[in-house]
Amino acid sequence: MSQLNIVIINGPNLNLLGKREPEIYGSTTFEDYFKQIKAAYPHIHFDYFQSNVEGELINAIQQFGFSHQGIILNAAAYTHTSVGIGDAVKAVPCRVVEVHISNTFSRESFRHQSYISPNAAGVILGFGLKGYELAVEALIDFKK
Numbered sequence: 001m002s003q004l005n006i007v008i009i010n011g012p013n014l015n016l017l018g019k020r021e022p023e024i025y026g027s028t029t030f031e032d033y034f035k036q037i038k039a040a041y042p043h044i045h046f047d048y049f050q051s052n053v054e055g056e057l058i059n060a061i062q063q064f065g066f067s068h069q070g071i072i073l074n075a076a077a078y079t080h081t082s083v084g085i086g087d088a089v090k091a092v093p094c095r096v097v098e099v100h101i102s103n104t105f106s107r108e109s110f111r112h113q114s115y116i117s118p119n120a121a122g123v124i125l126g127f128g129l130k131g132y133e134l135a136v137e138a139l140i141d142f143k144k
Ligand code: DQA
Pocket: 012, 013, 014, 074, 075, 076, 077, 078, 079, 099, 100, 101, 102, 103, 104, 111
């Protein structure tokens, strides 16, 4: 079986994980979590990209979307507003798993809308950082 290449793309304010509203998002930094996930799946090649800038997220989806088999995308607040990110997800051949750390449906109604879900392979939300691992498992299963 050929190598599975997965990129995790995180959107705005997720660089503050560990410090940001820990009651919602937990107290682990993404850098620490990323080390754990790489150690748990040594046979998978992982890339990681985070930006607070909408266009940079679109560039990353375009860049990785033709070279990688899987994108794990938490577009954070842009999930609920960005037609451009939704279009980028639709434009690339790569499978995109949408992840949210919190259960967006138990929060404000503006978080119930997603421009990504219609073109995602699937959506995982509400399980904390564990959701990224669940997305990896889903991408492994797709590959089989
Ligand atoms: C989030 C949920 C979004 O509504 C919010 O804007 C975020 C994080 C999550 O992972 O739970 O920044 O995507």
